[in-house]
Amino acid sequence: MSILGRARFWIVIGMLLVASTLWAQYERGDLPEFESDYNVPTSENPLPRPGRLKLFDVSTETFQIVDVTLLALALCTATWIALRLRSRTAMIVLSVVCLAYFGFWRGGCVCPIGSIQNVTRAIAGPRDLLRTSTADGILRVRLEPGTALDVDTVVCIVEAGKTKKEIRANAKGTLSERLAADGEKVIKGTALFRITPPADAYTVPWTVVAFFTLPLVFALAVGRVFCSGVCPLGAIQDLVLIKPVKLPRWLTKALGTLPYVYLGLAVLFAATNAMFIICRYDPFVPLFRLAGPMGMLIAGGLVLLLSTFVGRPYCRFLCPYGALLGLCSRVSWKGVTITPDECIVCGLCDDACPFGAIEPANVKTEDEG
Amino acid sequence: MSQKDPKSVRLSRRSFMTHLARSGTVLALGGAAALALTQSGAPQARTDRKVWQIDPWKCIQCGQCATECVLDTSAVKCMHDFQLCGYCDLCTGYFRLDRYARTTDAENQLCPVEAITRTLVEFPYFEYKIDEEKCIGCGLCVKGCTDLGNGSLYLQVRHDRCLNCNECAIAAACPADAFILRDASDPYIVKHRGPGQL
Numbered sequence: 001m002s003i004l005g006r007a008r009f010w011i012v013i014g015m016l017l018v019a020s021t022l023w024a025q026y027e028r029g030d031l032p033e034f035e036s037d038y039n040v041p042t043s044e045n046p047l048p049r050p051g052r053l054k055l056f057d058v059s060t061e062t063f064q065i066v067d068v069t070l071l072a073l074a075l076c077t078a079t080w081i082a083l084r085l086r087s088r089t090a091m092i093v094l095s096v097v098c099l100a101y102f103g104f105w106r107g108g109c110v111c112p113i114g115s116i117q118n119v120t121r122a123i124a125g126p127r128d129l130l131r132t133s134t135a136d137g138i139l140r141v142r143l144e145p146g147t148a149l150d151v152d153t154v155v156c157i158v159e160a161g162k163t164k165k166e167i168r169a170n171a172k173g174t175l176s177e178r179l180a181a182d183g184e185k186v187i188k189g190t191a192l193f194r195i196t197p198p199a200d201a202y203t204v205p206w207t208v209v210a211f212f213t214l215p216l217v218f219a220l221a222v223g224r225v226f227c228s229g230v231c232p233l234g235a236i237q238d239l240v241l242i243k244p245v246k247l248p249r250w251l252t253k254a255l256g257t258l259p260y261v262y263l264g265l266a267v268l269f270a271a272t273n274a275m276f277i278i279c280r281y282d283p284f285v286p287l288f289r290l291a292g293p294m295g296m297l298i299a300g301g302l303v304l305l306l307s308t309f310v311g312r313p314y315c316r317f318l319c320p321y322g323a324l325l326g327l328c329s330r331v332s333w334k335g336v337t338i339t340p341d342e343c344i345v346c347g348l349c350d351d352a353c354p355f356g357a358i359e360p361a362n363v364k365t366e367d368e369g
Numbered sequence: 370m371s372q373k374d375p376k377s378v379r380l381s382r383r384s385f386m387t388h389l390a391r392s393g394t395v396l397a398l399g400g401a402a403a404l405a406l407t408q409s410g411a412p413q414a415r416t417d418r419k420v421w422q423i424d425p426w427k428c429i430q431c432g433q434c435a436t437e438c439v440l441d442t443s444a445v446k447c448m449h450d451f452q453l454c455g456y457c458d459l460c461t462g463y464f465r466l467d468r469y470a471r472t473t474d475a476e477n478q479l480c481p482v483e484a485i486t487r488t489l490v491e492f493p494y495f496e497y498k499i500d501e502e503k504c505i506g507c508g509l510c511v512k513g514c515t516d517l518g519n520g521s522l523y524l525q526v527r528h529d530r531c532l533n534c535n536e537c538a539i540a541a542a543c544p545a546d547a548f549i550l551r552d553a554s555d556p557y558i559v560k561h562r563g564p565g566q567l
Contacts, residue, residue, distance in 0.1 A: 030455070031452060031453075031454070031455070031456075032455070032456050032494050034490060034491060034494065035491060036490065036491045038490045038491065038496075040451045040452060041451050041496075041498075042451065043448050043449060043450060043451065043559075045556070045557045046527060046528055046529035060418070060553065061418075061553075064418075107532050109532060109533070109534065109535070114535055117535065118405075118535065119401060119402070119405045122404075122405035122406075122408045123401060123404045123405050123408065125408050126408075127408065128408075201550075202419065202550065203408070203419060204405050204406065204408070205418045205419075206406065209402050209405055209406055212402070213398055213402050216394075216398055217395075217398065220391055220394055220395060220398075275536065275541075276535045276536035279534060279535045279536050280536060280538075280541075286439070289439065289440070289532070291439060291440050291441040292439045293439065293538070327394075328394055330390075331387045331390040331391040331394065332391070333391065
């Protein structure tokens with residue numbers, strides 16, 4: 001058999017093999033040729049919906065803008081109520097409105113508390129630039145642009161004297177651009193390649209970033225107005241508070257460290273892409289949705305029961321975002337303070353506060369900050 | 370007046386530190402937001418939301434989609450790609466194969482909630498339609514159709530129901546790692562286009 005004939009033989013065999021495997025993957029029968037005028041239907045593909053009820057025929061993208069606008073508006077209103085109007089009733093009304101919208105209608109998503117994890121995951125996620133992380137040396141390029149990368153693909157080697165260091169992609173994606181030439185001398189931190197992430201890579205939506213930053217910015221300016229008037233989780237605890245019990249100060253101090261632990265764990269778990277613990281163990285979201293794992297529904301009920309006699313237990317002893325807001329409000333520009341010149345140290349405010357936020361010692365020494 | 374009150378000096382130092390901490394926090398916040406938003410290279414990847422979807426080529430029809438979803442009735446439903454369907458008389462996604470009688474009585478159907486309706490198109494071809502209101506996403510029909518038929522029945526996350534949780538509870542439980550993130554503008558996988566489409 002001539003060379004040409006042999007090549008043709010193997011090409012035909014190869015084509016048959018490829019065709020048969022492709023066919024076996026997803027086609028075992030054919031669409032019948034109908035004799036009647038039957039039209040093969042197409043499947044309906046409903047698009048993402050904005051909320052629990054199909055009230056408006058509006059795209060989710062429009063609703064993202066509505067969400068962020070409403071959050072900003074609610075924060076402004078809460079600021080106005082806290083600093084100018086100084087009315088608890090007005091604040092309760094605002095928080096009920098926010099509970100209805102952000103809580104029950106939106107089902108507790110998007111929420112700033114969970115957004116910590118999204119922002120962490122986005123920051124900790126793979127960057128699009130691959131840099132030399134090890135020693136200085138001469139670059140030896142292994143791969144060409146357009147190559148698909150896996151986590152442990154060796155993209156290039158950096159030679160420094162006798163030592164050769166392999167640089168791995170550390171992320172899935174496609175090598176899109178070479179930024180340093182083969183044989184070039186590179187120092188630590190030089191950008192070597194640009195990597196296009198795969199289509200299913202995690203990206204943080206701009207709304208979530210807005211939900212993360214807006215309450216913190218307000219806390220830096222005027223304190224935790226988000227907690228008092230906007231947060232649906234705080235509102236639902238406030239509404240069921242019947243008779244607040246004063247907890248001993250050592251207990252509130254001790255439990256008050258839990259949010260920082262929870263925040264640390266949430267950041268750790270999100271950064272390592274292990275779990276979104278804040279979302280998984282949120283006690284109120286199953287109540288907002290009236291559906292969820294039975295364990296979480298019971299836990300939510302228990303926290304609600306607890307909040308009938310302990311003021312805002314979730315906010316004070318668990319909420320990781322509250323910890324962040326608390327840190328920000330410590331250096332806030334304005335805020336609600338006790339005027340030392342007019343205070344007669346009667347201690348009524350300390351008695352009245354259901355959350356133990358006013359310390360008796362502070363009443364005497366508080367100065368305007 | 371020129372003599373400064375020592376108390377006001379203490380206060381001004383304190384407010385200076387407060388100002389410093391505040392501006393530091395503002396910068397850190399801005400930096401974090403910018404880092405989070407620029408993490409992905411392509412600009413359109415930053416604006417397009419991601420939603421959960423099932424890769425039917427990875428799905429092993431274990432049935433956990435029906436039970437693991439945070440919703441009362443799962444957001445995962447069976448979808449029918451009519452272009453792939455063989456319109457079989459003996460549909461292995463519709464009939465239980467361990468029954469003697471091959472009638473359309475409930476006990477002979479695979480679907481536990483009678484969500485599949487079978488109508489004659491022309492002999493010997495039958496059309497199978499999924500009633501999504503009834504479907505619980507258990508994947509029994511999908512298993513039958515994929516194992517012995519064309520695989521035209523497959524599970525998909527229906528986005529008029531899905532709440533798109535940060536961490537999908539089914540994705541966390543999925544033994545086949547079949548849950549993927551897709552662009553919200555194109556959230557469904559059309560099976561007859563073939564595997565590997567993203």
